[in-house]
Amino acid sequence: MPVIPEVNPIPLPAPPFLLSLLLHLTFLLHLIPMNLTVGGISYLLYSEAIRNNSPVADWVRSYLPASTALTITTGVAPLLFVQVLYGQFFFPATIVMAWSWLLIIPALLIGYSSLYYYLNKRQSLRFPWIPLSLTLFLFLYIAFLFANMATLMSTPSKWQTLYRSDPSGWNLNLTDLSLVPRFFHFFLGACAVFGLVGAVYGGLLRSADPVRAQSLLSTGSRWFVSFTLLNFLVGPLFLLSQPAPIRANLLGAHPEGTFLLVVSILTAAAAMALTLSYQRSPSKNLLLIAGSLLSVTLIAMGRIRFLVRQWTIAFEVPDFRISQIPAQPDWLLFAVFVVVLMGGLAIIFWIVKNWFTSAVREGAP
Amino acid sequence: MNFPVWEVPIIGGGMLIGLVAIPHVFVAHLAIGGGLFLPLTELMAYQQKDEALLNFLRSTTRTFVLVVLVFGAVTGVGIWWTIALVHPSATSSLLHIFLFVWATEWVAFLVEIVAALVYYYGWDRLAPAVHLRVGFIYFVSAWISLFLINGILTFMLTPGRWLETRSVWDAFFNPSMMPSLFLRTMITLALAGIFILITSSRVKEEALRHRITKWAGLWLMIPAVLMPPALFIYLATLPESARHLALGGPAPVLLVLVTTSIVLSALIFGFSYWGAYRRPQHFSAPLAFLVAILAFLTTGMTEWVREAIRKPYVIYGYMFSNGLTPQQAREWQGQSLVSKAKFTLQPRWTNQDDLGKEVFRLQCSSCHTLSGYNGLLPLIYGWDKEMIQTALDRLHQLRGFMPPFVGSEEEKKALTEWLYKEAATYPGPPIDRQ
Numbered sequence: 179m180p181v182i183p184e185v186n187p188i189p190l191p192a193p194p195f196l197l198s199l200l201l202h203l204t205f206l207l208h209l210i211p212m213n214l215t216v217g218g219i220s221y222l223l224y225s226e227a228i229r230n231n232s233p234v235a236d237w238v239r240s241y242l243p244a245s246t247a248l249t250i251t252t253g254v255a256p257l258l259f260v261q262v263l264y265g266q267f268f269f270p271a272t273i274v275m276a277w278s279w280l281l282i283i284p285a286l287l288i289g290y291s292s293l294y295y296y297l298n299k300r301q302s303l304r305f306p307w308i309p310l311s312l313t314l315f316l317f318l319y320i321a322f323l324f325a326n327m328a329t330l331m332s333t334p335s336k337w338q339t340l341y342r343s344d345p346s347g348w349n350l351n352l353t354d355l356s357l358v359p360r361f362f363h364f365f366l367g368a369c370a371v372f373g374l375v376g377a378v379y380g381g382l383l384r385s386a387d388p389v390r391a392q393s394l395l396s397t398g399s400r401w402f403v404s405f406t407l408l409n410f411l412v413g414p415l416f417l418l419s420q421p422a423p424i425r426a427n428l429l430g431a432h433p434e435g436t437f438l439l440v441v442s443i444l445t446a447a448a449a450m451a452l453t454l455s456y457q458r459s460p461s462k463n464l465l466l467i468a469g470s471l472l473s474v475t476l477i478a479m480g481r482i483r484f485l486v487r488q489w490t491i492a493f494e495v496p497d498f499r500i501s502q503i504p505a506q507p508d509w510l511l512f513a514v515f516v517v518v519l520m521g522g523l524a525i526i527f528w529i530v531k532n533w534f535t536s537a538v539r540e541g542a543p
Numbered sequence: 544m545n546f547p548v549w550e551v552p553i554i555g556g557g558m559l560i561g562l563v564a565i566p567h568v569f570v571a572h573l574a575i576g577g578g579l580f581l582p583l584t585e586l587m588a589y590q591q592k593d594e595a596l597l598n599f600l601r602s603t604t605r606t607f608v609l610v611v612l613v614f615g616a617v618t619g620v621g622i623w624w625t626i627a628l629v630h631p632s633a634t635s636s637l638l639h640i641f642l643f644v645w646a647t648e649w650v651a652f653l654v655e656i657v658a659a660l661v662y663y664y665g666w667d668r669l670a671p672a673v674h675l676r677v678g679f680i681y682f683v684s685a686w687i688s689l690f691l692i693n694g695i696l697t698f699m700l701t702p703g704r705w706l707e708t709r710s711v712w713d714a715f716f717n718p719s720m721m722p723s724l725f726l727r728t729m730i731t732l733a734l735a736g737i738f739i740l741i742t743s744s745r746v747k748e749e750a751l752r753h754r755i756t757k758w759a760g761l762w763l764m765i766p767a768v769l770m771p772p773a774l775f776i777y778l779a780t781l782p783e784s785a786r787h788l789a790l791g792g793p794a795p796v797l798l799v800l801v802t803t804s805i806v807l808s809a810l811i812f813g814f815s816y817w818g819a820y821r822r823p824q825h826f827s828a829p830l831a832f833l834v835a836i837l838a839f840l841t842t843g844m845t846e847w848v849r850e851a852i853r854k855p856y857v858i859y860g861y862m863f864s865n866g867l868t869p870q871q872a873r874e875w876q877g878q879s880l881v882s883k884a885k886f887t888l889q890p891r892w893t894n895q896d897d898l899g900k901e902v903f904r905l906q907c908s909s910c911h912t913l914s915g916y917n918g919l920l921p922l923i924y925g926w927d928k929e930m931i932q933t934a935l936d937r938l939h940q941l942r943g944f945m946p947p948f949v950g951s952e953e954e955k956k957a958l959t960e961w962l963y964k965e966a967a968t969y970p971g972p973p974i975d976r977q
Contacts, residue, residue: 181885183545186632188639191711200646244660247612250620251656255649261627262638269631270886273547276628283563283621290613337547341886345904346550347628508643508711515643515650522650522684526657529677533661536668 180334180494183266189506190262196512198484198500201259206480208256209371211248216321216365217372218242219293219314221401226307233390234376234397239297246290263500264331267491271331274340276347279327282320289316318365325361329354332490359416366409367479371472373401377453378469381462395460399453406450413443424489428482435485442478445471544866546631547886548904553915555908556629561850563625565843567618569734572727572842574611575685576735580762581607581662582678589671595751601666603742608663612656629909632866633699633857640705640714641695648691654684689727697723700853701780706860722777729766729773730842733811736762737835740819744828753823760819760826767812782859784943785852793942797848804844807837854910854944863946865909872949880905880950899961902954913965920969923962931959 190197218238225235261268272279289312296309303309330336330351340349351357380394417425427435452468491498551559581600588596627634638645658681665674694715698705705714739759746752778786791798814834819826857864863872881887881898884905892898903911907919914920923931935955939947948955 183885186635186639188636188709190639191642197642243612243664244657247616247656247660248653250616251649251653254620254652255646258638258642258645258649261635262642265635265638269546269627269635273549273628273631276549280624280628283617283624286620287613287617290617294609294613338886341547342888345548345888346552511643511711515647518647518650522654525654525680525684529657529661529680532669532673532677533665536665536670536673 179496181338182334182495182498183270185266185503189504191506191508192512193505193507194263194500194503197259197263201256201263202480202484204252204255204259206477208249208252209476209480211245211252213368213371214241214245214375215249216314216317216368217370217401218245219310219317220369221372221397223307223310223314226310232397233393237376237379237390237394239300242293242297246293250286263503264487264491266498267331267334268327270334270337271327273347274337275323275326275330275349275351278323278348278350282323285316285319289313289320292316321364322361325357325364326351328487329357329360332487333494334491335494356416356419359412359419362412363409363416366405366412370402370405370409371476373398373403373405374449374453374465374469374472377402377456378462378465381456381460381465384460384462395456399456402453403450406446409446420486421490421493423493424486427485427489432485432489435482438478438482438485442475442482445475445478449475544871544880544884544905546866548908549628550904550908551629551912553912555910555912555916556625557850557910558916560622560625560629561843561847563618563621565839565846567615567622568846569839569842570610570615571619571689572731573734573738574615575682575689575728576731576733576762577607577611577738578659578678578682578685579732580735580739582675582682584758585671585678586675589675595748596755599743599746599751599755603739604663604666606742607738608659611659616652616656630857630864630866633862636858636862637695637699640711641698644691644695644711644715648688651684651687651691655681655688658684686728686731689731690724693724693727694720699858700785700849701782702859702861719777719780722773722780725773726770726777729770733763733766734838736760736815736819737811737831737838740815740826740831741828741835744826744831749824756819756823756826760815760821760823763812763815764820767816770808781852785859788852788854788944789848794851794944797851800844800848804841804848807841807844811837811841851944855939855946865906865946867906867946867949872947875949876947878951880954895957896961896964898954899957899959902950902958903961906949914969919962920966921971923966924969924971926963926966928959928963931962932956935959 218241222235222238222242225232292309293313296303296306296313300306330340333351333354336351336353340351343349376394376398378398380391380398383391383394417428420428423431428439430436449468449471452464452471456464456468488500549556554562581604585597585600587593588600623634658677661669662674662677662681665677669677694717697719698714698717701717701719703713703717704710705717736759739762740756743752743755743759746755778789781789784792788794789797789801811834814830814837818830853859855863857866860869862868867875875883881892881901884901887901888904889897889901892901903913903919911917911919923934926934932955934941935948935958938945950958
């Protein structure tokens with residue numbers, strides 16, 4: 179059995195199942211702005227490359243400052259819960275790849291600044307695709323590093339070898355077969371989700387702004403269908419790249435895992451079929467149902483991701499159980515958190531509601 | 544000894560944390576003070592129907608929000624990244640103690656980001672009353688972030704009753720929490736004033752520029768008056784040995800830093816009062832930048848001192864900077880350290896030099912490099928083996944800011960030999976070793 183650090187002697191402040199639930203919920207929350215940001219920037223780059231300034235590009239530019247900021251903010255919470263539930267795995271894995279992992283920070287800083295540079299100076303830039311490419315490249319570097327971290331933290335048997343080969347922390351988990359399919363699965367998924375969100379938004383705009391709606395509908399649907407089809411190729415590769423016992427779990431041996439995989443494939447396929455059928459009989463309900471189905475896909479995939487991590491870790495460290503991490507709940511503090519969360523969400527709702535109910539003032543610069 | 548040791552060459556892990564943390568602390572404090580300055584001044588502008596002032600605020604918001612959203616948020620995450628790599632045991636402990644404090648802070652951060660974006664983009668969209676409210680929401684949520692993070696930060700230096708009770712409430716409401724919160728709140732006001740001194744220096748219309756400069760100068764006066772007594776109260780809450788270190792104990796450089804930061808603070812407040820407040824017409828952009836540079840240096844020095852006086856601990860009384868706890872140090876005395884380490888460079892030790900190097904990596908490298916920042920070789924240059932061995936024997940008694948050496952006699956000897964050999968290669972002045 180590989181060496182793993184001992185669990186922190188300070189007990190968790192809440193039962194592990196509750197922290198695990200919070201990890202699931204906050205990760206799903208993070209997926210929304212993350213997909214819109216990565217998918218949106220990819221679309222913008224494509225649009226700049228073919229010099230086609232469509233209403234979709236305007237729409238993407240209008241939301242990118244918010245979605246990028248929210249990608250960072252919503253990413254904090256799941257990582258917090260990962261660090262307490264899987265600290266024995268997360269910390270060693272990131273230290274083994276320390277410099278590459280730390281470079282995420284300058285990559286984010288430069289990528290984010292470059293995005294603002296593009297957004298503010300686009301009109302006067304001769305090659306606006308340059309800062310945009312830099313942003314996409316750096317953001318994908320971050321995604322690639324997260325894929326490295328996720329695969330490496332689940333395989334402790336590699337830590338000691340990698341660490342001894344380079345203790346200064348320039349290692350990556352490049353020998354992991356699932357690394358590349360995992361990265362592309364997430365990247366293509368982000369482009370697909372972006373497409374469907376655009377199409378749904380177009381469907382909602384149809385009576386208010388038909389021209390813009392049409393552009394969003396056709397481009398969004400095209401992106402959603404194309405990238406989902408591509409993911410139907412990459413997904414099986416991702417599955418095949420998993421170790422045999424994990425593959426077996428997803429293909430029948432583990433009822434929950436198998437059920438979730440079937441659900442996620444069927445809901446994604448159904449969402450795609452509904453989006454295609456919208457072209458023949460336009461009804462915004464079809465798109466809303468497609469959106470709901472894709473949400474189910476994401477929830478199921480999120481749960482599969484959690485199960486696969488559990489299985490991969492158990493494969494090497496059979497004794498590890500999240501449920502056995504010592505906990506000494508402090509319910510008062512948890513209640514404070516819940517109250518602040520409710521209050522915070524209410525305030526955000528109030529702010530967003532005011533934003534959407536106000537129109538740009540006459541004569542504003 | 545639970546986690547792998549990350550080797551950071553030349554600058555070491557401590558300096559790396561400082562390089563990420565100091566710019567963040569500077570911007571994060573500005574983000575709070577500025578968050579009060581903008582809506583408060585906007586309110587004044589509405590009351591006085593001052594369109595010119597509103598236009599200034601509108602353009603300043605852009606710079607402010609970009610700095611806060613891009614630099615502030617990303618470097619904040621950067622500190623978390625860095626401490627987790629350099630001090631994984633301490634980071635893990637802090638997360639276990641303060642998980643829901645951090646989670647609550649995350650909610651405040653989320654509100655802060657949404658409010659900042661809507662405040663910035665909402666200048667020409669929201670009704671003035673709503674816009675103002677969003678501005679104040681931004682400030683309150685940003686200050687709540689400070690309130691929560693300050694509790695965690697001060698805990699590391701003054702854990703207080705937590706050491707006995709293990710209650711998160713005792714940990715959070717620790718002895719230096721309130722004075723530190725007050726001091727930091729004052730710093731936010733001062734930095735807001737300095738930020739506005741810089742942005743107002745670009746204003747073309749003279750009368751408006753003078754008015755804003757004077758108003759920004761006033762923001763520095765409040766901290767100038769209230770910070771000195773608060774600093775004394777803060778110092779009184781520190782552990783005796785930490786206060787001793789700050790005020791000229793065994794590391795005189797810290798007293799130099801404390802004195803310099805007090806002198807620089809006096810200069811900042813002096814420039815602000817006699818320059819910005821009394822003679823706004825003479826206050827220029829270069830002077831504003833000079834004040835900002837002085838403030839940055841002061842922030843760097845004070846944060847550096849705060850970190851340094853915690854030595855030999857990373858969590859005072861609970862965990863040494865190298866991740867060992869005092870209990871482990873007692874229980875493992877005389878036992879092999881490398882055999883307890885989970886991650887080492889070799890599976891077994893046949894070469895004594897390699898063993899010595901490993902002991903250094905495990906036990907010293909969280910604070911020391913070999914010949915870079917806080918390098919050991921310059922410190923022991925010219926020492927003979929007996930001196931090195933004696934220093935290791937009585938490490939915690941000699942200077943007061945070092946943890947005790949933990950390990951077997953063989954490991955101590957291996958470290959002594961290895962350090963002695965390495966020091967001989969150090970290019971110092973010629974020394975007669977006889």
